Amino acid sequence: MNPATQAAQAPQPTASDTPPRDTAATSGPTAPPTGPTTQQAGPTAPPVDAPPPAAPPSELARLLAAWRARLAAAGMPCRAAAFHSDDAAWTEDFPPAEAALVAAWPALRERVTPDNPVALVKVAGATGQELLMATRLQLPSGASGTIGICLPPPHNERTVQLVLLSLGWLQLTLSAQTFSKHLHSARLLELLGHVASQTEARAAAQEWVNRSAAWARSEAPAGFSLSLSLFEVRRGVPHWWVGADTAWAEKASPAVQESSEIALRAAVEMRELQQGPWWALPLLDNGEPSAVLVARCDGGEWPAPAMAVLRASAGLGEPLLRHWREAGRSLPRHIVDASRGAWRKLREPGHLTWKAAAGAITLALAALLLWPVPDRVTANLVIEGRVRQLVTSPFDGFVREALVRPGDRVRQGQVLARLDERDLKLEQNKYQSERDQAAGKLRQAMAEHDAPAVALASAEVRQAEAQLALVEAKLARATLTAPMDGLVVSGDWVQQIGGPVETGKEMFEIAAADGFRVVLHVQDKDIARVRAGQLGALRLTGQPQHSYAFKVATVTATASVQDGNNGFRVEAAWDAQAPSLSPGMQGVGKITVGEANLLTVWTRSTLDWLRLKLWSWWW
Structure with a gap:
């Protein structure tokens, strides 16, 4: 517990406890002081070894002091109070001088459970057998804490009931803080919703400034006047963008010039500034100012709730406006800004990743542009023999036998395949018979010395011999042979025995092996x-x-x-x-x-x- 709370809880001295005043000190002339010190007019300087001023009481200490005052007003004084939770900001211990309370407090709060919400123990204190009581309370964050109360005698059952009843006020006060924070968050979300519903960045900024100013005025006391302006920072210089309840502003007006000066100071120093009625808050993006919120107060000192509202609203609204403003830039502007940002990262200290990436890109470009390599044309290829000859079908027929396959090496004159000869032999017999008949007619005509008959029979003999020679030539070519030594490149007829072939069809391709x-x-x-x-x-x-x-x-x-x-x-x-x-x-x-x-x-x-x-x- 801090010193201020201890002083408020210490027993006040009564009239009987006050020592009698020295009548000699109050009547007659005052004797001059002895020793080296002399009395000086004006304010007295504090002694050199004076203790440092006490720290201001915490929020929890103020709440406990107010609750104890209410309990004392009801006729039930509380000599000491403590609070324990996992949050250090919501923890208050008994004074170290209260050794009995400090020793009994840890064990007592361990006894408080959902089945046993109240724990009691008697300890020896300054006023006799005092009652130390512990119970649970809920914090504004939603977590639970344990409060300890030291009550002087007399004690009875009604005492515990009245204390528990008075704790309802303390719990209600804590819950009210939670409710206030929820309302604060809901209003922030509502403000952002109105900002996000706008169609362009400037309209959104105007909506945000107007609503933030109205909210800050509502948190301030009566008679408080507030004007609010938002400056966007371009190339390190703030420029007036929008103002609360103002669609436009005269840039050369004294008010705008004065607000621009404090905005520039806040952007350069990158810290919150307060100068007379002016207050400036720089809004930073990655350590650099992107905007400055400037306000003017004409109602006296700045109220803390209004400043808290402006800080919270700026912290949530400015990133949305900044990204909206950046997204609304033209493509050339995007390129220029991105180039400037990259150059700044390469030129300024730090940003080692960017510098390493730039070095790697430079080396890669140097290799791409300065390293000569062979220029090649890529193409599919096939290996062919220097000399190639085709073996074709001499007539329409059927494959009777195939003796080689692609990949086989052959010699000149080697049989590759045979075609079916049965139809050709029938034609051969037919034309031989016709030739013999024509020869018989020729002999008879010559014996009869019939010149016309001799001429006709001679023509029939020649025609039959020609037909017979053609058939015999086909028979001679029915056996396909290799025209040269080489390798069979194509022509797989082993699986096509009996298959038909046409005159001139490519049967085999022979490539020279040399x-x-x-x-x-x-x-x-x-x-x-x-x-x-x-x-x-x-x-x-x-x-x-x-x-x-x-x-x-x-x-x-x-x-x-x-x-x-x-x-x-x-x-x-x-x-x-x-x-x-x-x-x-x-x-x-x-x-x-x-x-x-x-x-x-x-x-x-x-x-x-x-x-x-x-x-x-x-x-």
Whole structure:
């Protein structure tokens, strides 16, 4: 308990306790004091070893003193009181001089439970056997605390009942504080709701200032006059924005100039200022002033409730107005402010994260712009034999036998497949019979010396022999053989025995085994940068761990479409010893067409597409 409360609770001296006054000291001339001290006119200076002034009583001490006064007025004095809770602000102990109370108090408050709301114990005190009583009270925060009361004798059952009844006033006072705080919070939320319902930042600021001023006036005593203005800080300088009950203000007026001066001081010093009738509160954002609230009081000293209202309203309303004001800026203004903020963070002390990020970005840009790398064109490729020949079907027929499959190595003249010959042999027998009949007619006509018949029979013989020669030629080609030594690249007919084939249908593709070439499909957007003689490297799908060098031999004008991309055929030769390959193998090749920085390499495709689109849209 603080000294002021102890003094209020100490027993007051009576007339009998006052020592008699020295009559000699009050009558006749006063003798001069002896010793080194002399009496001086005017206010007496406090002695050097005087104790420091007592601290002002806490809210809890004031409430307990008021309750004890009410209890004493009812004829029931309370010699001492204490309060215990988990909150240090709501804790008041017995005076240290009351050793008996201090010793009994911890054990007594432990006995207070929901089943035993009141605990009593008698202790030896200055007035005899005193009654120490403990019970529960609810704090404004909603938590519970225990109050201890020391009552001098006499004691009876009615004493406890009257004390409990008087505690109702104390509980009601504590609850009233909670209710007041709830009303305060509800009014703040209502104010923010009105501010948020506006359509623009200035209208919201005007609504906030008007309602904050009206609320502060309602908390002040009668005759209190308040004017309120809000300054927004731009580049460290406050500028008048809105004022309470004022749609606009003359910037050159003395009142605005005077309020601007204290607003500037508050923004520079970044602390609350009070100078005469003026009061300024800087509103900070990340340690920098974003606005200044300036008020003028013409009714005397500033009332504490009104200042508390303005502080609470500013703390909640200003962030909303600031974000609203920032969001209402134009895009160029956003960019300029963001750039200035970033530059300020890089230039001023601190902000190590920003400085490290800026250094990393600078190094990355330097690498992107100054580090030359090979400029390559990437294309899909396929391995082809240097010489290729096709084996086609000589006539319409059916596959009778297939002896090889793709991937098999064959020798020149080796049988690849056989076609069905039965229909051809029937035709062969037919034309042989027709030829024999025509030859018999020719012999008979010659024996009869019938010249016209000889000519007609001779024509029939020649026609039959021609038909027979054609059939025999087809029979000779019914067996498909390899035209050269090499590798079967395509033509899997093993699973199609008996299947039909048409004249000229590709049956097999044979690639020479003594040389291969690389055929790349370069997209049309990159073909202009590819030239004969350029070097490159490739990796095959089946051998992704090995890279092989090649040299561009020919850029053809043959266009083709692969995977939906139009491109051109580019042939290349091995720049070194060719690896062990097979025709038809696929992979990816990269042709080195020059040098460029990384940014150009990574953005070329996007920039080319953008240029083409802009050109097509522009015209």
